[in-house]
Amino acid sequence: MIEFIVGKLEYIDPQSIVVENNGIGYQVFCPNPFAFQGEMDKIMKVFTYHYVREDIQRLYGFKTRNERALFEKLLNVSGIGPKGALAILASGQPEQVVSAIEEEDEKFLVKFPGVGKKTARQIILDLKGKLTDFLPTTLEMSGLFANQNNEVAEPQTNQALSEAIEALRTLGYVEKEIKKITPKLEDEKGLSTDQYIKKALQLLLNG
Incomplete structure (x- = not known):
């Protein structure tokens, strides 16, 4: 498994970032690629998850190990694939997701794209009680995207x-x-x- 990539951020689009390391550009799919906006053209680190299936191989990237760990937990839920897990994490508020699961708040979970009542119930059934490791670090997790440069971007x-x-x-x-x-x-x-x-x-x- 590729634990992380350290390199220069070369490119950002709505789905992914490209990180250059030793002359190789790695395309890394992220919950919110623009969260890395303040790192453009700088050396940065992104924690990765290498997703392998018969018809696809992709690198998914995250600002912290905690965020990646929650992504992996979500992938273990029946009916949740990488796209759905990324959409859930894109809010940058994993502590709300964890709380919703622990409190069986289906109403909150179904607000995410691709999550209907059946999937929300499955998330709760599969993960409730298994996310206690995340609770002590919710303050850290709530700042997943807050460590970036918050200056206004130059584009209009x-x-x-x-x-x-x-x-x-x-x-x-x-x-x-x-x-x-x-x-x-x-x-x-x-x-x-x-x-x-x-x-x-x-x-x-x-x-």
Whole structure:
């Protein structure tokens, strides 16, 4: 297993980042690639999970080992694949996910794209009582994406918002859900792409 990659962040898109190490560019799929925005063209570390199936091989990347561990737990749930697990983790608030599972809060879980009532119930059945290791570290986990450079990105705000909306589509949110929160996002000025994504996910999950 590839534990982590250390290299220069070369590229970001709504699904993945590219990290260059010794002349090789590694495409790494992330819950929120724009969370690494402040690391562009810098040497950085990303913790990885090598996903291998007969028809696909992909590297998934995370800011911390705790985030990766929760991703692995979610993959063990029947009906949850990598895309669904990434969408759940994209909110950057794993402590809320853990709390929802422990409290059997299906209403919260079904707000994630691709998670219906049956899958939410399965998540609770498979993981409740098995996430106690995460509870003492919820404060750390709530800052998974807070360690980045929070300065406003240089690109114009409209571009940042467009990238954020595209990222939401990639995560599986439908146009109806996106259009509902877009006016509120447009009221926010001077945010980076990552900040728009965080705000959008907060609105989607708490709305």
